[in-house]
Amino acid sequence: MKITIFGSGYVGLVTGTCLAETGNDVLCVDVNADRVARLNRGEVPIYEPGLDDMIAANRNAGRLRFTTDVAEAVGHGLLQFIAVGTPSEEDGSADLQYVLQVAKSIGEHMDGYRVVVDKSTVPVGTADRVRAVLSEQLAARGMDVPYAVVSNPEFLKEGAAINDFMKPDRVVVGSDDGRATQLMRDLYAPFGRKQEKVLVMDVRSAELTKYAANAMLATKISFMNELAGLAERLGADIESVRHGIGSDPRIGYHFIYPGCGYGGSCFPKDVKALAGTAREVDYQPLILDAVEAVNARQKTVLFQRLYEHFHGHLEGRTIALWGLAFKPNTDDMREAPSRTLMEALWQAGARVRAFDPEAMDETRHLYGERDDLALCDSAYDTLEGADALVLCTEWQQFRSPDFDRIKAALKQPVLVDGRNVYDPKRMVDAGFTYYAIGRGE
Numbered sequence: 001m002k003i004t005i006f007g008s009g010y011v012g013l014v015t016g017t018c019l020a021e022t023g024n025d026v027l028c029v030d031v032n033a034d035r036v037a038r039l040n041r042g043e044v045p046i047y048e049p050g051l052d053d054m055i056a057a058n059r060n061a062g063r064l065r066f067t068t069d070v071a072e073a074v075g076h077g078l079l080q081f082i083a084v085g086t087p088s089e090e091d092g093s094a095d096l097q098y099v100l101q102v103a104k105s106i107g108e109h110m111d112g113y114r115v116v117v118d119k120s121t122v123p124v125g126t127a128d129r130v131r132a133v134l135s136e137q138l139a140a141r142g143m144d145v146p147y148a149v150v151s152n153p154e155f156l157k158e159g160a161a162i163n164d165f166m167k168p169d170r171v172v173v174g175s176d177d178g179r180a181t182q183l184m185r186d187l188y189a190p191f192g193r194k195q196e197k198v199l200v201m202d203v204r205s206a207e208l209t210k211y212a213a214n215a216m217l218a219t220k221i222s223f224m225n226e227l228a229g230l231a232e233r234l235g236a237d238i239e240s241v242r243h244g245i246g247s248d249p250r251i252g253y254h255f256i257y258p259g260c261g262y263g264g265s266c267f268p269k270d271v272k273a274l275a276g277t278a279r280e281v282d283y284q285p286l287i288l289d290a291v292e293a294v295n296a297r298q299k300t301v302l303f304q305r306l307y308e309h310f311h312g313h314l315e316g317r318t319i320a321l322w323g324l325a326f327k328p329n330t331d332d333m334r335e336a337p338s339r340t341l342m343e344a345l346w347q348a349g350a351r352v353r354a355f356d357p358e359a360m361d362e363t364r365h366l367y368g369e370r371d372d373l374a375l376c377d378s379a380y381d382t383l384e385g386a387d388a389l390v391l392c393t394e395w396q397q398f399r400s401p402d403f404d405r406i407k408a409a410l411k412q413p414v415l416v417d418g419r420n421v422y423d424p425k426r427m428v429d430a431g432f433t434y435y436a437i438g439r440g441e
């Protein structure tokens with residue numbers, strides 16, 4: 001099948017590459033000419049394990065191309081995927097300008113049947129708005145061309161994106177057009193060989209399903225973080241509690257890890273956007289507001305630990321920081337808890353020495369050169385002259401470090417574990433003052 005993908009970010013690139021992998025002829029289009037030029041030179045602008053090789057193989061096979069030429073792109077694909085960003089507006093609602101811009105481009109150039117597929121995360125009712133833009137553009141050109149707009153939200157996780165796309169739990173398709181539905185079923189047939197994975201529903205339900213999934217996942221995390229705060233104050237251990245509840249299959253072990261708050265490009269923005277949608281229809285989003293508030297509080301917990309340990313005197317202190325990305329296996333720093341911590345430390349007059357296996361360039365890009373930030377070459381380099389070590393992102397390489405070396409290098413053996421990866425007893429036996437999340441004082 002001929003496929004066009006608007007947007008060559010995380011979702012567009014992964015979608016385009018995985019659809020090329022199953023034999024489709026894919027043309028990716030992006031307004032960012034530099035990004036397209038890099039992709040055409042074989043460079044991959046994002047860090048996503050396995051993506052480089054897969055892009056290279058499909059480019060070599062002639063099934064995956066990149067362009068900035070919108071007319072060519074609209075001419076190419078029977079299916080036109082919209083995979084552009086939908087960032088938060090100041091009031092938390094989703095900014096649809098990029099989505100609607102793509103719809104306008106498609107309407108300006110299409111001259112035969114097209115299925116326009118919303119893959120971006122968009123509020124309920126967006127497909128109607130896309131449809132309105134398409135018909136307005138076609139009317140302006142005096143053309144009467146049939147088309148369908150379907151919703152096909154994406155559920156991939158950064159860091160595991162290829163596996164998530166190639167072996168999806170489900171593929172949600174919101175469609176009220178029989179021909180478009182069949183095309184979507186055909187497209188996704190190779191991704192669910194053992195069982196039918198495509199769930200067809202009405203467009204609005206599909207749009208809401210995406211927000212419901214992210215909001216439910218964010219709720220699980222905020223719930224556990226709130227319980228962690230409670231466990232701490234009650235002298236209980238949240239890790240025992242996590243095992244104790246996770247063993248009930250109705251609750252399950254997945255996605256109930258307490259930590260220093262959820263970050264990333266999606267949970268924060270999607271929870272806010274769904275709450276905004278609720279307010280638009282005069283329905284108070286009690287749970288969603290609480291999920292957001294708990295997360296905002298949780299992102300300050302690491303700073304609080306340090307503030308209390310040093311009795312409010314952080315000025316002139318140096319803090320070593322392991323992990324900057326919002327989670328392991330990505331270089332993405334959007335809404336990362338590390339940023340809340342660093343910014344609070346700077347505000348308090350402390351310096352930060354940081355290391356992340358992938359997010360150093362991104363940190364440099366975000367904060368530039370500053371006296372109170374040293375970006376170090378290795379995890380151990382951060383410890384030089386530091387008063388405490390904080391673990392913010394649980395990269396594999398931080399999980400079993402040389403504790404003797406850490407203790408010897410730190411000015412004081414203070415370790416704040418924002419992801420509960422170390423064993424408290426072992427840390428105390430090794431002579432550390434050890435703080436974790438929800439594991440007693």
Ligand code: NAD
Pocket residue numbers: 006007008009010011012029030031032035083084085086098101102119120121122154155156157158265266
């Ligand atoms: P991104 O910011 O990484 O990429 C968006 C790309 O779209 C950019 O390269 C930008 O230049 C391009 N673009 C903007 N306007 C364009 C236009 N008119 N024509 C062509 N290209 C244009 O965004 P992303 O992380 O891929 O997210 C895209 C959407 O998918 C969002 O709605 C997001 O919520 C959703 N989503 C993201 C993830 C994720 O893990 N990142 C997962 C599921 C869903």
Ligand code: UGA
Pocket residue numbers: 121154155156157158159214217221254255256257258259260261262263264265266267326327
């Ligand atoms: C999330 C969803 O998991 C994807 O299904 C969805 O497609 C995507 O958002 C999206 O819509 O963009 P992602 O943001 O890549 O994916 O990352 P997650 O693995 O979900 O982690 C999000 C945040 O929650 C991270 O900061 C992580 O550290 C935190 N987290 C996760 C916890 O604190 N505890 C957990 O148990 C799990």
